[in-house]
Amino acid sequence: MTVVREQFLEMIDVLASAERTCREVPRLTEQHPALTIQDAYAMQSQWIQQKIQQGARRLGVKLGLTSQAKQQMMGIHEAIYGYLVSDMLALEWEPVSRSTLIHPKIEPEIAFMMKEDLAGASVTAEDVIRATSYVAPALEIIDSRYQDFKFTHVDVVADNCSSARFLIGSTWIEPSTVDLKSIGMVMSKNGAVATTGAGAAVLGDPAEAVAWCVRKLAQQNEGLKKGDIVLSGALSEAIPLNAGDTIQASFGILGTVSCHCG
Ligand code: OOG
Numbered sequence: 001m002t003v004v005r006e007q008f009l010e011m012i013d014v015l016a017s018a019e020r021t022c023r024e025v026p027r028l029t030e031q032h033p034a035l036t037i038q039d040a041y042a043m044q045s046q047w048i049q050q051k052i053q054q055g056a057r058r059l060g061v062k063l064g065l066t067s068q069a070k071q072q073m074m075g076i077h078e079a080i081y082g083y084l085v086s087d088m089l090a091l092e093w094e095p096v097s098r099s100t101l102i103h104p105k106i107e108p109e110i111a112f113m114m115k116e117d118l119a120g121a122s123v124t125a126e127d128v129i130r131a132t133s134y135v136a137p138a139l140e141i142i143d144s145r146y147q148d149f150k151f152t153h154v155d156v157v158a159d160n161c162s163s164a165r166f167l168i169g170s171t172w173i174e175p176s177t178v179d180l181k182s183i184g185m186v187m188s189k190n191g192a193v194a195t196t197g198a199g200a201a202v203l204g205d206p207a208e209a210v211a212w213c214v215r216k217l218a219q220q221n222e223g224l225k226k227g228d229i230v231l232s233g234a235l236s237e238a239i240p241l242n243a244g245d246t247i248q249a250s251f252g253i254l255g256t257v258s259c260h261c262g
Helices: 005-021 037-053 068-074 125-131 153-158 206-218
Strands: 058-064 080-085 105-114 132-142 163-168 184-189 192-198 229-234 246-250 256-260
Touching: 005 037, 037 080, 037 153, 058 206, 080 153, 080 163, 080 206, 105 163, 105 184, 105 206, 125 132, 125 206, 132 206, 132 229, 132 246, 132 256, 163 229, 163 256, 206 229
Parallel strands: 058 229
Antiparallel strands: 058 080, 105 132, 105 229, 132 163, 184 192, 184 246, 246 256
């Protein structure tokens, strides 16, 4: 039984209302086992168009499941991408409100700021570095709309890859001046070390991850746009975020980024 496009709107409503009311919902594939990964990307794109029609602005793209550890943990063996829009942008000096989220987790990432459009099925990591103005430290708050934060590949893609909020730190450096693979990262929660990682955890090199994303976007005739922010994927596992928590991720030469949850 194939899923017809009209049903996408109903499913988007389920996810949008879960997000709005901060209530988790059953996985879409439980009721619609025939959903394909193509359906999921189409639904994701339709949900983002809806957010844009309602006033949000596109800010960029995010990658997920870029580390082997995370792919194994989730039983999903491919990276995924979703979109960042303006109502996801959080600021370091303003607490992120726990009551606007369902069951948030936070993870450290390297952000790329694009100085030009980048698209095509054969884009390489070198092309990514050339098209990037700065890289910066970032934190992403993920908040799956699904019960118990559990999902299949199809479910998580439809859910815009669990995207909820993100923060960018204030150290911005030109990508050609750093070796992104060897950047070390320590993330602490309330002053105690919570996770550690390195740039190489992200598909071998965060720039490779962004190149993978551009090639994948090309399958939908899409690409990165000048001014986009790209979150290239987590350098370590995500940790639960609770009210009162202060998280800080330090990336050596790339500086630090912090988040307080209120
Ligand atoms: C999916 C998104 C994970 C990452 O960087 O791996 C992600 C999830 O685990 O909810 O953004």
